[in-house]
Amino acid sequence: MMTNEKILELYNEFNDLKELETAQSSYISELRAEQAHIKSVMELSYSWRSGKGYEAFSEELEQYFQDFSTKIDSLQSLVGDIQNAIKDLETRIQRAMQELMNNVST
Known part of the structure; x- marks a missing residue:
């Protein structure tokens, strides 16, 4: 049987998860903005066209971009x-509240 204390515990857990969801979503938005900035730097670097240095930089930046994308996806x-x-x-919580209401009315 669900008690008021158990319902309160579930509700507190629910609120904690909602806060965590909001924080994670905000962090993901920040990472996506940083990812877009990195992509623009990559596109700018393509205009350099200065041989081996350009190639090494491009390869390193591309790998970083892929790793970054994987982390955002995670x-x-x-x-x-x-x-x-x-x-x-x-x-x-809904079930517990319904159970509690049923017990009160009987």
Whole structure:
């Protein structure tokens, strides 16, 4: 049987997850902005056309860009997991509230 304390505990967990989701989404937005800046630097570097230095720089920057993209994708996946946990908690809270209401009315 769900008690008020258990419902409060679930609700607090829900709020914590919502805050985490907001923070992660904001961080991902910042990373995507940085990624766009890096991409513009890469595009600018293509105009250099100065032999081996250009090639080495381009290869290094391309690898960094790929790694950066992978990290953003991982964070995006984490946000998806957080959102799923939030939905699960919402369902659990609703069930607990319904159970509590049923117990009060009987």
